[in-house]
Amino acid sequence: MLLVDTHSHIYLEQYDADRTQVINAALEKGIRKILLPNIDTVSIEPVNQLVKAYPEVCVAMMGLHPTSVKENYSDEFRIIQKEMMSGNYIAIGEIGIDLYWDKSRLREQCMIFEQELDMALQMNKPVVIHARESFDVIFEILQKYKGSGLRGIFHAFSGSPGQALHVIENDFLIGIGGIVTYRKSGLDKVMQEVDLNHIVLETDSPFLPPVPCRGNRNEPAFLIYIAEAVARLKSVDVTEVASVTTGNACRLFGLNMENKR
Numbered sequence: 001m002l003l004v005d006t007h008s009h010i011y012l013e014q015y016d017a018d019r020t021q022v023i024n025a026a027l028e029k030g031i032r033k034i035l036l037p038n039i040d041t042v043s044i045e046p047v048n049q050l051v052k053a054y055p056e057v058c059v060a061m062m063g064l065h066p067t068s069v070k071e072n073y074s075d076e077f078r079i080i081q082k083e084m085m086s087g088n089y090i091a092i093g094e095i096g097i098d099l100y101w102d103k104s105r106l107r108e109q110c111m112i113f114e115q116e117l118d119m120a121l122q123m124n125k126p127v128v129i130h131a132r133e134s135f136d137v138i139f140e141i142l143q144k145y146k147g148s149g150l151r152g153i154f155h156a157f158s159g160s161p162g163q164a165l166h167v168i169e170n171d172f173l174i175g176i177g178g179i180v181t182y183r184k185s186g187l188d189k190v191m192q193e194v195d196l197n198h199i200v201l202e203t204d205s206p207f208l209p210p211v212p213c214r215g216n217r218n219e220p221a222f223l224i225y226i227a228e229a230v231a232r233l234k235s236v237d238v239t240e241v242a243s244v245t246t247g248n249a250c251r252l253f254g255l256n257m258e259n260k261r
């Protein structure tokens with residue numbers, strides 16, 4: 001069984017003491033690739049260092065996270081833009097709009113988001129979208145890109161079945177993480193509506209740990225609990241969840257799973 005953790009922040013300091021063990025634990029569970037979304041200019045170096053240390057497992061994206069769009073956003077974005085163009089990044093991420101933490105910079109968040117979408121199109125790369133209390137705003141923006149070939153993931157999806165169908169109609173994939181294991185998430189209904197062909201798995205480590213690891217630091221090895229929860233909700237074998245979602249991730253990102261360690 002081969003899995004891809006399509007969203008993990010294991011370059012953060014929470015893993016400084018045991019990063020090698022964390023990666024080995026993931027490999028033991030069949031997690032062959034760990035995709036690293038960038039957050040801001042400070043995280044660029046740790047992301048790149050980790051890819052250098054584990055080139056067959058860790059894969060980097062580049063983007064400015066919406067909660068990092070602060071006063072100095074134009075300086076931050078200039079640096080990140082330069083990095084996107086010079087570095088060898090598999091996707092533009094994570095990007096998007098977050099109106100949960102701060103509503104005051106909606107205009108700036110939208111502006112940066114659109115520039116990042118434009119860059120993704122120009123560079124023919126997928127995007128990884130963070131949407132928090134911002135579905136409608138994001139879909140309004142995505143309308144402008146209809147038919148453009150823009151593709152990607154709505155990561156840490158926690159929306160309604162209707163929103164999930166909207167994601168699919170826009171040719172995006174749904175990133176399913178630990179939330180699917182939470183009893184009142186409502187994702188059981190989403191799972192009934194959505195075919196496995198539209199789903200990729202992710203942990204969002206160190207955030208959103210799945211049951212039975214709630215309250216702990218999340219890590220890529222826990223992706224197995226997410227795969228098992230999806231399998232239960234879809235009434236299929238976990239190996240089928242693994243093969244379909246891994247196939248989806250490989251197609252979107254052009255990943256090569258042949259590199260064995």
Ligand SMILES: [Zn+2]
Nearest residue numbers: 007037094204
């Ligand atoms: Zn993230």
